[in-house]
Amino acid sequence: MRINTEDKSMCCGCGACVHICPQLAITLICDEKGFSYPVIVDDKCINCGKCVTVCNFRKKLDVSKANKVYALRSNSKDVLQISSSGGAFTAFSDLILELKGSVFGSILGDDLRVYHKEAKTSLERNRMCGSKYVQSDLKMTFLQIRELLQKNSFVLFSGTPCQVNNLYGFLEKVYDNLYTIDFICHGTPSPKLFLDHINMLKSKYHKDIVDYHFRDKKYGWSSTQTVLFKDKKKNASITVQKNANLFYKNLSLRPSCYVCPYRNHKYSDITLGDFWGGDKLFNIYDNKGLSQVITHTSKGDYLLNQLKTSYWLKECSSEMFTKIKQNQIIQPSETNKFWELYCDKGYEAVIKKYSKYSVKQIISFNLRKIVFKLHIQNIAFKIQALIKKK
Ligand SMILES: Cc1cc2nc3c(=O)[nH]c(=O)nc-3n(C[C@H](O)[C@H](O)[C@H](O)COP(=O)(O)OP(=O)(O)OC[C@H]3O[C@@H](n4cnc5c(N)ncnc54)[C@H](O)[C@@H]3O)c2cc1C
Ligand code: SF4
Ligand code: SF4
Ligand code: SF4
Helix, strand or coil: CCCCCCCHHHCCCCCHHHHHCCCCCEEEEECCCCCEEEEECCCCCCCCCHHHHHCHHHCCCCCCCCCEEEEEEECCHHHHHHCCCCCHHHHHHHHHHHCCCEEEEEEECCCCCEEEEEECCHHHHHCCCCCCCCCCECCCHHHHHHHHHHCCCCEEEECCHHHHHHHHHHHCCCCCCEEEEEECCCCCECHHHHHHHHHHHHHHHCCCEEEEEEEEHHHCCCCEEEEEECCCCEECCHHHHHHHHHHHCCCCECHHHHHCCCCCCCCCCEEEEECCCHHHHHCCCCCCCCEEEEECCHHHHHHHHCCCCCEEEEECCHHHHHHCCCCCCCCCCCHHHHHHHHHHHCHHHHHHHHCCCCHHHHHHHHHHHHHHHCCCHHHHHHHHHHHHHC
């Protein structure tokens, strides 16, 4: 018995099967859409079944419970600026770094590829801050984590819910020194499409790119993407937003995201998310972000109780939690046509057809930029929130 590699929707690409195979018979290979899947060399496989046992993605899940729900926000402007929401990840990872432990999370490397890495210092950890709307390559992190846990080091792993649950599958035993964080997950887009996007921007602007932000707060706590060129100029034009548009339309996601079993099943100690609407609930109108924190285990509660006073923290009622539960990701009917066009004609063809912005969207996007340039965002967002409240 060995894993069925035919059904792509049943694989999140975590690589646990690759690491567990005693025959080194499995390799992750990237398909034409840019997602990696296990491929087995028949001659090497001895049908031991270890790859089936290790894969948690295919197993029936127990329903997880939320112990407690909180709204959290850092008091530090710098932390808020580099975090997607209210800086909850920094709060929890600081606790592990203080214990001289290791934090594993996703970074955008110098080569503009998204992958998981270890951090031992706050400087290294800061590279993990901020959401990257690309599937993160776990590389060898599961093996590194097992080794650290066996040496009794504290480890915090942060990733998508499927990555967290498959880490538990890989480890095979419970470690008291392991803490895990996941997030409310909208799905992970193709890394190949993101690299195509970078190449498109390079050739449009005739400049090299040194950095990219998927959630730049230059224009508030929404999802403005910005690119940083080698000449240190930042650009947040509509063209830069085009890749994000495919993500929000659910077109560029990994097939497993459409059948994701983790929408309301979480195995992490803590789940994080954007606390959209929290501005109205808590009268915070500066548009700098707010995190929702859901603890699932006693370890999650323990970490939360260790948080320092540098964070604004409010426990929320169960009614508030119901409001922030997530929905299943609906696969758009044109998904197959989208990928056919991509494989046939390339990235710019799918951008042209599937990432159009309406005149209303362009006006509102540019208005937001003007409001920030004039430094009248606080007044503008307060008025906007009051109008919505009525
Ligand atoms: C692909 C993706 C989809 C998301 N969808 C939603 C959603 O639908 N609703 C919602 O409320 N929140 C969503 N989030 C979570 C949200 O954007 C924030 O990441 C979360 O609220 C934590 O914010 P923070 O301010 O505490 O910390 P931040 O500093 O923003 O934390 C970033 C953390 O996320 C991890 N991370 C970043 N990118 C990736 C990646 N590609 N793969 C794995 N781990 C990654 C980093 O390792 C780090 O631990 C999503 C995040 C991602 C990456
Ligand atoms: S989800 Fe992970 S363990 Fe399961 S088949 Fe895919 S790569 Fe292997
Ligand atoms: S059945 Fe065993 S030998 Fe074959 S691919 Fe799976 S883990 Fe490797
Ligand atoms: S939507 Fe589900 S399958 Fe897709 S990355 Fe998120 S947790 Fe994994």
